[in-house]
Amino acid sequence: MTSMIRVRNVTKSYSRGGETLKVLNGLNLDMDEGRFYALMGPSGSGKTTLLNLVGGLDHPDSGELYVAGANLADIDGAELARWRADNVGFVFQGFNLIPVLTARENVELPLTLTGLSRAERRKHSEYALELVGLKDRMDHRPRQLSGGQEQRVAIARAIASDPKVLLADEPTGDLDRKSAEQVLDLLARLNQEFKKTILMVTHDPHAAARAQSIVNLEKGELGRIDHNVPPVAAPVR
Amino acid sequence: MLIPLNYTLRSLFVRKAATLLSVFGIGVTVAIFAGVLALQQGFTTMFTGHGRTDVAVFLRPGATGETDSQFSRERGMKLIKSLSAIEQTPNGPLASMETYSGVLRKRVDGGEVNVAFRGVQPATFAIRGDEIRILEGRKFDPGADEVIVGRRLVGRMQDCAVGDVVVINTTPFRVVGIFDSDGPFVSEIWTDTERALAVLDSYGPNRVIARLVPGTDVKALGELLEKDKEAPAKVMTERDFLESQTKMLGGILLGLGMALAVIMGVGAAFTAINTMLSAIASRTNEIGILLATGFRPIPIFIAFMLETLLLCVLGGVAGCLLVLPINGIETGTMNGQTFTEVAFAFRVTPIVIGAAIFFSVLLGMVGGLWPALRACRMTPTEALRRT
């Protein structure tokens, strides 16, 4: 199996209140295509930073970062935005749906960036909503949905344009046990049936247990990697 | 229990950009209102502020002003002689026959306007006393082709310096003096009545003015003269006369000011409402906390009302500051009643400032009511949930 995500000597620091805070310190990491990873670690270990870098929301200070075949350190601006539209889907802790749009319109949003016709967009978004089990609520606004439902709409949006990589930042953090299980089931299914590569940041060992591999970050450096399911090819380094 | 004023102040300060923009938006509106009001003030105080009550103006019966009034010289003389109410001096009665006309003059910055051209008899200066002050040069000599020019014309009109020549009809008049006065005379050119009558090819003066014996009942005198067979006339005090001459332009300016205030005020109130609604929307959580802490809706209403009022009054102050520099700037326009140009200065009087501040308070009241009602009607649970 090839690496979907390849991180080489990546450093990233933030300046906050005049102080420079080194978040990632020469990180090296490989992740295989079609695998479900959980990213764990204490607060401040750089989990979300890594996720944002992998998703092309932010730039590394140095190092190389290959995701879905592109070196993200090299591309910028409109090109990077385009790359995001084609290759990654995000799921956030706070759902981040656009409050003024209905569920279906939210799901359709990333499809407007593709060359699809209106009818095709409609078909795709309805399919995505069906997949998450919310086709009957598609004309509701986010505020009219429960938290679990909102998160499933957000997942439908993330997969609507059929990206290779799904990035989830504490997707169950704001949810009750039952809704969290539904969301995790959904992610597992997307991984199994649709072969999505998933990287999920989480605090919750229950959630992490659903992943195939658990990557631990500590103070910006790679810690232990646990495999719930043994990797098919060579183990990640 | 009331919400501390600090909360209101901080809230405005935290949203610096929005507060500043609203204050300026409201400020410009208030400035326009105050500016037009200052124009109206400058205009009316120039006229009504300086009309005398011991000086009577005699016009032809039915005339509305000097332009449509005319006496024959004989009739004027008869009028002056017959009235015991006119004060007497060793040099004769304190009464003067005056002519009034407009003469086209070129403005320094282009264009032509009608400037008031007044012929007066020596008694005018005796009646006026130090109302008319020669700033430069001297008075004209009776019977000579000489004029004196009001101070406000100097610098606005061409050929208005001492030594310049003003041609009226076919006669060249020499400017021999510049005079100042607090009343509307400062936008006039004066010469001798006889010379004015001659060059304008006119058969008689337009009005008679006279100083009255103290205690004269002008109203009774007017009723008497109206019915007089020999020399009927319309009479009023100079103050009343000047007031009647400014009604039209003063009314137009006041009307313009009010119309602008209403129209722009609506716009400014919209700005205030928008700003406050947005402020409340972004602070729903805070309101929830206040409610949960035990504050009653009324203090919350008051707090938001105060915030809007403060915003608008700050705008009002900004507007007054914006309008202050125009105080004293001179401008001119045609008085629709006399068809001659009057020059006058913008006057930012305490009345103008007061009206501007009142206007801004009014804006605050109107603009604040709805948002404040909205804020105080929230229930704590609703407010806390809508984050």
Added chain:
Amino acid sequence: MFKLVWQNLIAHPIRSVLTAASVCIAILLLCLLRSIVTTLDAGIQASSAARLIVMSSVSLFVDMPISYQQRIATVEGVTTIGKWQWFGGVYQDPSNFFAQFAVDPEHMFDMYPECELDQASRERFLATRNGCIIGKQLADKFKWKAGDKIPLTGALFPHPDGGAWDFEVCGVYTSKAANFDDRTMMFQWKYFEETLRAGGQDPGVGVYIFRTAPGANVERIMSEVVAMFANGPMSVRCAPESEFQRMFISMMGDIPMLLGWIGTAVFVALLLGCVNTMLMAGREQIHDVGIFKALGFSNAAAFRILIAQSMILCTLGGIAGIGLTLALKPMIATAIAAMFPVFLVETSTLVLAVVLTIFLGVAAGMIPAWRASRLKPVDALRAGA
């Protein structure tokens, strides 16, 4: 994409309506103020080059002798000449002000092709000693029609009997051009002159208006007329009609300039208001912008979403303002008739209104849109839901 922009606008219905309404008000005010100024100029534009005006060199306050008419007629190139005198009569109360002129009826219609009146009314006007014709607007205002009697008190020219002058309406004319006011009354010179003479008064002439033969040298004619009376008894000035109109406007003094200033201030106040609203909208949508960017929307797309909101609000407001201007036109014309007798809304004003609306939309949306496009997705997402 448009859907999203629209949804954002109607998510804050009050704010959007208030903003559009204030744009509407400002555009309305701008159109009105500018129309007052352009209407003044319209008189100049429409004035005829073939007509020349003779007046006293002193001012319109002063009359010329009646004998000038024949002497001016002798100047080579002058075809028709007519007298005009401002009557200044009062109908019932001074607040009912309208302009009245004593005119030579024979030349009236040759001189002013702008004045439209049917043949029967013309003949009736010529045949009636105390006849007058009145403009359409004037007739509508006082509900006068042909055959009505109009009693006027002569403020400048009191009737020798001490009573009122009586005029009989012979027809109602309409005006074809901006320089010809249809709120005026014109009556027979002969009636005017004879009545005054009966009272021992010699009437003077306010202005002479004459036409020149085609191809005549207007400059020469003007200087000949002026030279003719250079030594009195009343020296004159002679100018084309446009010059005369211009003189009237310059008598307004600084009023047109002040209106210009007010218009500018209105626009600035409004711009600030709109910028404020759009900043609020922009601030509220920071988080949304973060989501868009995460989804793969470009910076340019974020820019467009915000600027489009501003453009839509301003455009709707602007259209409403223009509509309101056109709808209120007759009302406003009546309200300001005392100072500005004619009120026209020119196409150029409407075009200007459109341009300003667009400018406003762009200017107000620019800052938040630029901010949105510059936002880093990570920061925008952190900015709280």
